Amino acid sequence: MALSKRLRYEVLRRDRHTCRYCGAAAPDTTLSVDHVIPTALGGTDDPTNLVTACADCNNGKSASSPDAPIVADIAADALRWAAAMRRAADIAGRNRELLEQDRRLVDHEWNRWTSPHNAQPFARPDDWPLTVDQFCTIGLDVLDVINAVRDTMLRRGINDRWAYVCGTLWRELERRQQTARDLLTIEGDGTRAQPTAGVH
Ligand SMILES: [Zn+2]
Numbered sequence: 001m002a003l004s005k006r007l008r009y010e011v012l013r014r015d016r017h018t019c020r021y022c023g024a025a026a027p028d029t030t031l032s033v034d035h036v037i038p039t040a041l042g043g044t045d046d047p048t049n050l051v052t053a054c055a056d057c058n059n060g061k062s063a064s065s066p067d068a069p070i071v072a073d074i075a076a077d078a079l080r081w082a083a084a085m086r087r088a089a090d091i092a093g094r095n096r097e098l099l100e101q102d103r104r105l106v107d108h109e110w111n112r113w114t115s116p117h118n119a120q121p122f123a124r125p126d127d128w129p130l131t132v133d134q135f136c137t138i139g140l141d142v143l144d145v146i147n148a149v150r151d152t153m154l155r156r157g158i159n160d161r162w163a164y165v166c167g168t169l170w171r172e173l174e175r176r177q178q179t180a181r182d183l184l185t186i187e188g189d190g191t192r193a194q195p196t197a198g199v200h
Contacts, residue, residue: 015052029054049078102142113153124162
């Protein structure tokens with residue numbers, strides 16, 4: 001996506017209308033504002049990833065090294081940003097894998113139990129995987145879900161088994177939230193009891 005005129009102007013002004021690589025200035029050369037880390041590689045339109053460059057430097061024709069100290073600060077920020085974006089993508093990918101694994105485990109437990117009427121697994125809503133994702137994201141883990149499924153299946157006279165599982169999990173979640181609140185209260189008292197604590 002093209003940079004806005006305003007952003008270009010701000011970067012040009014920051015760089016004093018000179019090429020940050022070789023120092024060339026208008027009207028001797030044509031200046032442009034370019035990405036240090038290309039957007040295709042995760043670079044952003046943030047000013048820390050933008051640099052004023054002359055046509056020669058931009059095309060790689062200049063003898064000046066892009067590692068020149070004058071751009072080191074900009075490049076370092078951009079590289080840190082690119083590295084952080086890669087890590088964020090890794091974490092997102094790993095979380096997705098874990099959630100899919102959780103879904104498979106819950107599915108396996110659910111399908112172990114069959115209705116006496118038709119010897120098929122019990123019906124459940126189509127969006128059950130999303131519900132598993134939610135519970136496993138907001139404070140419970142897959143073992144809680146599996147245990148809730150098992151407990152529900154061992155009970156008699158339940159029509160909507162999936163709804164019963166969800167009800168069990170909500171109650172468990174509320175219990176844990178209450179425990180967490182209690183812990184915070186206790187820790188808060190502990191902080192206030194310390195004579196060195198000066199922040200209130
Ligand atoms: Zn230049």
